[in-house]
Amino acid sequence: MQLIEDHGLLRFLTCGSVDDGKSTLIGRLLFDSKAILADTLSAIEKTSLKRGMQEVDLSLLTDGLQAEREQGITIDVAYRYFSTGTRKFIIADAPGHEQYTRNMVTAASTANLAIILIDARKGVQPQTRRHSYLAHLVGIPHLVVAVNKMDLVDYSQARFEAIKADYLAFAQQLGIEDVRFIPLSALKGDMVVDRGEKLAWYEGDTLMEILEAAPAAHTEHDEPFRFPVQYVCRPQDSTNPELHDYRGFMGRVESGSIQVGDAVTVLPSGRTSLVKAIELGGKALREAITEQSVTLLLTDEIDISRGDMIVKTEAVPTQTKQVNATVCWLAEAPLDRARTYLIRHTTRETKAKVAAIEWRVDINTLDRQSAERLQMNDIAQVSFKLAQPLLTDPYVDNRGTGAFIIIDESTNNTVGAGMITKLAA
Amino acid sequence: MMLFNRQQTQLKTLPHLDWLEAEAIHIMREVAGQCANPVLLFSGGKDSICLLRIAEKAFRPGRFPFPLMHIDTGHNYKEVTDFRDQRAAELGERLIVRSVEDSMQRGTVVLKHENESRNKHQSVTLLEAIEEFGFDACIGGARRDEEKARAKERIMSFRDEFGQWDPKNQRPELWDLYNARAHKGENIRAFPISNWTELDVWQYIQREGLELPSIYFAHQRPIVRRQGSIVPVTELTPAKAGEAIVNLQVRFRTVGDITCTAPVESAADSVEKIIAETATTTITERGATRLDDQASEAAMEQRKKEGYF
Structure with missing residues (x-):
């Protein structure tokens, strides 16, 4: 088989809890895309394939999540795969709840698009704000707000528009620029892969069409080499x-x-x-x-x-022995200001000490607070002194040279993730 | 508010196989750059055959910065072990073979009964080989799509000095910043093709024109049907009393220990036909063909905790 057109590979993240129908949505994408792929390959008319899916519990396709919870493995991002024949997709699926920040930052670090699930009955929730803030913080360029369970609100356009307006109000505060909204029912399949018949008032693309058309590149502007x-x-x-x-x-x-x-x-x-x-x-x-x-x-x-x-030679990065960064603390042991850590940035490593914790973010209110130490899941602005110079760009300009991880040398564990904000002279 | 669409994108991106290959090369070079004494596990199976091509692309015209190693249960198909030896010789790279039978003679592997599958005992022999050579990292061809327990596996996966994988204590893995640090005696398992699916592997084999052991392609083989599985009839896996032996056209989707690897019924005798089949099948690779994984839902997870790849 030769791919007729290869639109590359898109890595995306799904944000939401099982209650929002996330497992069902992922199951729907995995299951329906298999049919698309089969269609692509055998050149059968897409419409000729009948998918009577109502009785199948699609969330079973991702029931690794269930096993995870039973075993108490809440820290883990699961990766899932599907292809439509013209594009390959990697889903980073971060199970929610307590350790959400750490999971989400991890999953978001490799994603170029995030699907933020909202239950149509509940509307914008505190967790919606959290998800959106983190997706934006980690620099995911494209957000898709999927208003799910439309079947439970009678496919109401008014309900969808109200949620959209709510969301836009705070998205603009966060500085989120690129966001799309889609009403869907993962359970019934409306607007995921097929349009269904109940959402005729919605004229936009299906979720799959959005995923197939989203830019695969992390950035749309030219970055320095x-x-x-x-x-x-x-x-x-x-x-x-x-x-x-x-x-x-x-x-x-x-x-x-x-x-x-x-x-x-x-x-x-x-x-x-x-x-x-x-x-x-x-x-x-x-x-x-x-x-x-x-x-x-x-x-x-x-x-x-x-x-x-x-x-x-025309565009060189900053060479610096001090970095300011937004840090997400990942380890159970809190950040200890007295200790020396190891920073891995690109292919370089250097010893580093905390110079100052500027502020910590309250993830619910987004207020900045002073902090003496950082606990797991904290997001904070931290400045570091480095033993060796790093070659950096601000994270907003360049993911590759703006990101680093913090390693505890005594355990060799990865304990923190950093995104360089502004460069000290 | 800006809405995205493909027309906006001016920047060139890599086609999906090129992207996967580039990622795998990057991971392999990180292992070589961060670890003092790595080894690449090569079984002669399709996934590790892809790893060898990636290693060529990562390190040629230099030699590989690691030897190849196979943990042989002594119960592998001859077509596969012959292929293994031939491929290593073609590449001019060093191949280490360590055998579960040697561990049995040392007494470190004790079978519960003569016919017990040696597959899970590979873990012991692997750990013995790691200690013998002082390897600090093992590069393997495992993929996250193989089954559920692997979906949350790291690309660089940490094992303690007993070779154990602790699912509750895995290092977060962000961006493409891999942490392959390990103290003496500990070990990193590195999986460069984590993000590949079975279909990606076959598409890569096709694109690169990679040779494979013959049993991957459709052939006639005497089999019996047992509890919904096709069981090949061999000296090691004879038919049980009352089972009817039939000749069936089959191919193997995975090749491992004879006692626990089942073929699927298939007429696909070329890479193209296998790709077409793979794209449309709804049964997972291990679900169809690994008799050992069916024993229990958590079988793979358990074996990994014990040090299995």
């Missing part, structure tokens, strides 16, 4: 003499793109050179784009090792 070096290939022991001088700098393009001949700067040394070749699996490429894993060869012999970053 950032290439953290992961590994250096020097096959000197090879029997092939041509490889004796080979120095390949291996990594993934975190942002931007690079072409053969571009002028680059290697940080932190500041040495400059030109891109001599770009390789992937022995093939020469003219260009490498965001998220592509490649090998770069430079025209000059420069000593480069893991942790260095290759960037275009």
Whole structure:
């Protein structure tokens, strides 16, 4: 089978509790998409396939969640997969309740779209605000507000419009720019994949159409080229003499793109050179784009090792030994200001100490409070002093060079997640 | 308020297989960059065959920064172990084989009865090999779509010095910032193709033109039907009294220990036909073909806690 068109891969997040019908919605997407995929492949008219789904409990498709709760594994994000033949989807499904912040930040960190579920009977809830704030905080560029259980409010347009107005009022306060609204019934299948017959007043796209059309890229603006070096290939022991001088700098393009001949700067040394070749699996490429894993060869012999970053000379990141960041604390043990932690940022690691906790966010009111320590699930503004410089951009400009994790060296556990806000001089 | 649609997108993005491949290469290079002594588990099965192609793309023209290793139950199909040896030789990479039979001779694996499946005892032999070579990370071909217990598995999964997976104590994994740190004696299991589905694997095999052991393709095989499963008739798995042996056209969706791997009825004798079948099937890969996973809902989770891959 060849894909007729490949619209790449979309990672999205579902926010809501089981009570909002989240498991049913995910089950519906998994189940109905299988039929779409089958249709795509066998070129059968989509309408010819009858899916009489009413009796099947779609939430069973995701009943790992149930097992999770029984075992007390509430910390975990589950990943689920489906494909429509033209696009592949990865759902990050964060079970809700107490540890929600930590789950959601984890799930959101790799998502480019979030579906925020609202029960049509209940309308905008405190958790809706929380979900939206966190999705926005972690920089998810596209939000879809799915007003579910429309079948239980008689498919009322007035109810839908009222919820939409409520939501928009606070979304604008948060600075959320890109949000779409869709009425649906995951249980009955209306507006998920098929339009159904009960929502004729709604003229927008179905949820699946929205998912298929959403931009797969994390950003729609050009970002500067950032290439953290992961590994250096020097096959000197090879029997092939041509490889004796080979120095390949291996990594993934975190942002931007690079072409053969571009002028680059290697940080932190500041040495400059030109891109001599770009390789992937022995093939020469003219260009490498965001998220592509490649090998770069430079025209000059420069000593480069893991942790260095290759960037275009025209736009370099900030080199700094102090960062301010929005931090989500992930560990049961609270953040201890007296301790030294390890920060992993791109392919670099440095020891770090907390300089100050500027404020902590009350996740329900969004008010800022002073705080001496951080507990699990806290969101706070923290400044750090670093032993080694990092090569950073603000998170809002660049996810790849704006994000870091905090590691406790005594346990090697990942205890915090940071998003760089503004750069100290 | 802005509404998104595809026309707005100017930036180029990778087609889905390229994206999955790029992610897998990145993960493999992170293991090589962060861990001192990793190993790649290669069984000759389709998922680990994909891992080898990814390793080539990640590290050539250099050598792999890790050896390959197979934990052999001694009950694998010859087609698969022959393929394993041939592929390692073609790549010119070092292949370590450690055998469950050796663990049985050492007395570290004791079967409950002669016919007990050796599959779950691979855990013991794997841990012994990890200790023997001092491996701090094992790269494996497990995927999150295989079954429920894996859906919440990390890409870099931490195991304590007993090789145990503690589902309540897994490290949060954010962005593409992987934490493969481990103290001496502890171990990281790294899964570069976590985000691949069975369909992705077959599409990748097709795109890359990867060779596979012959038993992945439709062939005639004597089988019996037992409790809804197709059981291949072999020396290790003979027909029971009263069972009718029939010749059936089958293929294997997974290849593992003979005693616990069942084929599916299929006429798909090419990668293209397998892709078409995979896309339309509604039965999960393990649900259809792994006799051991059906024993209990939590079978896989239990085995993972014990150190199974």
